Amino acid sequence: xxxxxxxxxxxxxxxxxxxxxxxxxxFTVNKGDVFGFLGPNGAGxxxxxxxxxxxxxxxxxxxxxxxxxxxxxxxxxxxxxGSIIEKPDFYRYLSAEKNLAIFARISGKDVSKxxxxxxxxxxxxxxxxxxxxxxxxxxxxxRLGIAQTLLHQPxxxxxxxxxxxxxxxxxVEIRNLILRLKSEQNKTVILSSHQLSEIELISNxxxxxxxxxxxxxxxxxxxxxxxxxxxQLEVNxxxxxxxxxxxxxxxxxxxxxxxxxxxxxxxxxxxxxxNQTLVQEGVEVxxxxxxxxxxxFFMKIIQS
Amino acid sequence: xxxxxxxxxFIKILAKPRSYLGIGALTLLVLLILFxxxxxxxxxxxxxxxxxxxxxxxxxxxxxxxxIAFIILQMLIxxxxxxxxxxxxxxxxxxxxxxxxxxxxxxxxxxxxxVLSKFIAGAVYTFILTLWLxxxxxxxxxxxxxxxxxxxxxxxxxxxxxxxDILWRYGLSFGVAYLALLTISTLxxxxxxxAENSIGPxxxxxxxxxLFTIIGTLDVSVFDSxxxxxxxxxxxxxxxxxxxxxPWTTIRNSVSILVIHNIVLVLIAVYKFNKKDITS
Amino acid sequence: MKAILSLLFFVHSFxxxxxxxxxxxxxxQVVQKLNTVKDYSVEANIKTNIPLIxxxxxxxxxxxxxxDKFKVVSKGIAILPKQGFTDVNTFxxxxxxxxxxSSGTKxxxxxxxxLITVIPTGETSEIILAKLWIDTKRDVILRSQVTTRSSGTxxxxxxxxxxxxxxxxNQLTFTIDVKKFxxxxxxxxxxxxxxxxxxxxxxxxxKGTIVIKLTNYKVNKGISDAVFKEK
Numbered sequence: 001x002x003x004x005x006x007x008x009x010x011x012x013x014x015x016x017x018x019x020x021x022x023x024x025x026x027f028t029v030n031k032g033d034v035f036g037f038l039g040p041n042g043a044g045x046x047x048x049x050x051x052x053x054x055x056x057x058x059x060x061x062x063x064x065x066x067x068x069x070x071x072x073x074x075x076x077x078x079x080x081x082g083s084i085i086e087k088p089d090f091y092r093y094l095s096a097e098k099n100l101a102i103f104a105r106i107s108g109k110d111v112s113k114x115x116x117x118x119x120x121x122x123x124x125x126x127x128x129x130x131x132x133x134x135x136x137x138x139x140x141x142x143r144l145g146i147a148q149t150l151l152h153q154p155x156x157x158x159x160x161x162x163x164x165x166x167x168x169x170x171x172v173e174i175r176n177l178i179l180r181l182k183s184e185q186n187k188t189v190i191l192s193s194h195q196l197s198e199i200e201l202i203s204n205x206x207x208x209x210x211x212x213x214x215x216x217x218x219x220x221x222x223x224x225x226x227x228x229x230x231x232q233l234e235v236n237x238x239x240x241x242x243x244x245x246x247x248x249x250x251x252x253x254x255x256x257x258x259x260x261x262x263x264x265x266x267x268x269x270x271x272x273x274x275n276q277t278l279v280q281e282g283v284e285v286x287x288x289x290x291x292x293x294x295x296x297f298f299m300k301i302i303q304s
Numbered sequence: 305x306x307x308x309x310x311x312x313x314f315i316k317i318l319a320k321p322r323s324y325l326g327i328g329a330l331t332l333l334v335l336l337i338l339f340x341x342x343x344x345x346x347x348x349x350x351x352x353x354x355x356x357x358x359x360x361x362x363x364x365x366x367x368x369x370x371x372i373a374f375i376i377l378q379m380l381i382x383x384x385x386x387x388x389x390x391x392x393x394x395x396x397x398x399x400x401x402x403x404x405x406x407x408x409x410x411x412x413x414x415x416x417x418x419v420l421s422k423f424i425a426g427a428v429y430t431f432i433l434t435l436w437l438x439x440x441x442x443x444x445x446x447x448x449x450x451x452x453x454x455x456x457x458x459x460x461x462x463x464x465x466x467x468x469d470i471l472w473r474y475g476l477s478f479g480v481a482y483l484a485l486l487t488i489s490t491l492x493x494x495x496x497x498x499a500e501n502s503i504g505p506x507x508x509x510x511x512x513x514x515l516f517t518i519i520g521t522l523d524v525s526v527f528d529s530x531x532x533x534x535x536x537x538x539x540x541x542x543x544x545x546x547x548x549x550x551p552w553t554t555i556r557n558s559v560s561i562l563v564i565h566n567i568v569l570v571l572i573a574v575y576k577f578n579k580k581d582i583t584s
Numbered sequence: 585m586k587a588i589l590s591l592l593f594f595v596h597s598f599x600x601x602x603x604x605x606x607x608x609x610x611x612x613q614v615v616q617k618l619n620t621v622k623d624y625s626v627e628a629n630i631k632t633n634i635p636l637i638x639x640x641x642x643x644x645x646x647x648x649x650x651x652d653k654f655k656v657v658s659k660g661i662a663i664l665p666k667q668g669f670t671d672v673n674t675f676x677x678x679x680x681x682x683x684x685x686s687s688g689t690k691x692x693x694x695x696x697x698x699l700i701t702v703i704p705t706g707e708t709s710e711i712i713l714a715k716l717w718i719d720t721k722r723d724v725i726l727r728s729q730v731t732t733r734s735s736g737t738x739x740x741x742x743x744x745x746x747x748x749x750x751x752x753x754n755q756l757t758f759t760i761d762v763k764k765f766x767x768x769x770x771x772x773x774x775x776x777x778x779x780x781x782x783x784x785x786x787x788x789x790x791k792g793t794i795v796i797k798l799t800n801y802k803v804n805k806g807i808s809d810a811v812f813k814e815k
Contacts, residue, residue, distance in 0.1 A: 016581075053410045055582040075305075075412040083410050089403025093319050102315065105308045108412040148407070356637070357666070359735045359760050363644070364661040453660035461636035464661050548638045 012061035023212035036206030079108030082154035088145025092134030107152035138165035313425030326387035369446030393492035393505035477542035607684035634792030
């Protein structure tokens with residue numbers, strides 16, 4: 001379904017001197033995706049995103065956005081992209097309104113003063129239009145960054161750590177905003193975040209990169225379902241439980257948290273069988289719940 | 305998009321306090337000189353005419369607005385380049401330090417257009433500074449000291465120019481002086497493309513000016529071949545308009561050298577900025 | 585022998601005595617003429633041709649009033665010799681301050697003149713020595729060579745027209761020694777000019793001239809003292 005591909009990155013590579021930041025990264029983002037971009041620090045996420053936005057020139061590979069080569073159609077492509085890379089930076093000596101006007105002016109679309117005011121209102125900065133950005137808190141700058149990203153109504157939104165520095169309410173607002181952008185406006189969003197729970201909650205597709213290479217890419221649910229899951233058990237007899245696991249579920253790994261709680265990393269299809277076997281062996285299972293699915297999945301992928 | 309971003313650059317320059325620092329410092333310097341001349345300008349003239357005064361007497365309004373403007377314009381050589389580079393040296397590297405260059409470079413505007421818009425804005429700022437200098441020197445000077453013939457002391461002697469023969473000379477000399485300052489502006493913006501902080505390009509620009517000026521004044525034959533090509537050699541070429549006869553060939557040569565410098569520096573900056581990986 | 589010597593001495597003394605009387609008389613004839621001028625104003629056109637100075641001809645108005653009030657008024661900058669205008673005349677009017685000696689005759693142009701050497705008697709006099717070539721028929725100075733303490737030697741050639749009756753010239757040509765002229769380096773420094781570009785004129789011409797053409801004299805019409813006040 002090539003005509004729905006918004007981003008196609010193929011065999012991207014970038015060196016900084018002798019340091020190989022990106023070795024071989026490939027992934028595809030479809031129209032309407034909320035795409036999770038995951039990787040540990042130094043994996044090459046930032047470099048990859050910067051290459052996509054033409055901040056960095058790759059040494060190798062191909063980047064296509066909206067079906068067009070980034071090198072040949074840069075301006076046309078970027079007029080449809082809104083982004084926040086790391087933290088949003090603004091002109092401290094200018095007001096919020098003037099900052100937005102400056103960036104809007106070079107975004108490829110005419111944006112009126114009224115639209116700027118509405119956007120500031122939308123991100124919760126109403127009444128601060130004329131205040132200098134130098135006096136803004138980090139959270140306010142983050143909001144202003146989102147305003148700057150959305151002002152020219154881009155089709156593709158690239159967000160690098162958008163919830164950094166936001167309070168819990170702010171985090172929820174960002175999450176809801178992204179979901180609304182997808183559901184109401186069919187925007188495509190790339191979300192790079194360390195908040196794995198956020199990725200798990202809102203992304204439908206993702207790629208994990210490590211040491212400059214893309215490791216795994218696909219539908220979030222499918223990837224997580226196809227793999228093992230972590231369940232946390234609260235039991236009355238820890239010794240018996242460990243015995244059962246060692247003898248009957250050799251493929252599973254486990255970690256005892258305390259004398260009543262144990263975390264078991266087990267294939268999903270074996271979970272009912274685990275519960276049944278424990279009960280048959282006389283172990284009382286007081287609670288069984290899935291625990292930090294994506295986080296564990298992520299750590300497992302990275303470590304392998 | 306070039307025009308839109310140039311407009312953006314004007315907004316940014318107008319909003320920065322340091323832009324007014326340059327204009328304020330220039331105003332203060334000029335007013336200081338006007339005050340000093342008003343208080344004791346005759347001593348200054350005596351110094352200039354001292355060698356002749358044993359045998360000759362100079363009659364007429366020597367200390368007039370035209371002479372004051374000339375003295376003020378002489379300041380160009382040392383002080384104004386710093387005031388120019390204070391603003392223009394910050395245009396690219398200041399944004400790199402602030403992080404806004406990252407925001408700009410993800411917009412649908414080419415890197416070349418970003419750099420060119422900064423050059424244009426820098427050129428306009430330099431023009432305003434030069435215009436302001438001209439206004440203070442000529443208009444305010446004439447208002448305070450009246451008008452009259454201009455007595456100019458060159459290395460080959462005194463030239464006294466008739467009052468009615470002076471305005472066009474000032475017009476052209478300010479034009480060439482602007483070109484010299486534009487070269488400073490262009491140099492500092494070019495250096496700014498290589499740096500990630502504001503101070504570096506400003507200090508580097510001044511260091512280059514000082515170094516080239518020293519090379520230009522050293523009476524050492526090994527430098528003779530490069531002296532004619534240093535832009536600092538031609539920064540005072542505005543003075544040539546106050547010689548009699550006006551050395552048009554020399555002036556044309558100076559203008560050509562300065563124009564070439566500007567073109568080359570712009571090309572270097574555009575090339576560098578296009579190749580640069582923005583990692584800040 | 586003794587008688588011949590005495591006769592020779594007597595004749596010589598008489599000759600010397602006659603010459604001394606002539607020089608003073610000649611000077612006084614000139615001074616008398618100049619004294620008829622209580623005041624005058626005149627339009628001057630000043631053409632300067634001095635090494636190290638470039639200046640176009642300048643028009644000025646000159647005012648004089650007895651005994652030593654002098655003023656030059658010009659719209660532009662005018663360069664005049666510091667001495668040689670009225671200071672010689674003023675000096676000559678002070679009879680007791682100098683000794684005049686006749687030094688022969690000389691023809692200037694087609695006019696026969698008496699060369700009178702004027703030696704100041706005072707030790708503090710600005711003028712050290714003056715030589716005057718005087719046309720005794722018209723009682724006017726045709727040439728002067730004046731050496732002063734501060735200005736060196738200036739030679740002035742006088743040409744007369746209608747105002748010869750007052751001893752006022754219609755043209756003055758000043759020849760000035762310019763060996764002492766030097767450029768103050770720190771001010772004149774064109775920092776970026778190479779040595780090859782700097783012209784070396786100082787060694788070449790050692791004399792400069794200023795030619796002043798004087799027209800439209802207004803003699804003894806009365807001039808207010810206010811004209812001579814410094815603004």
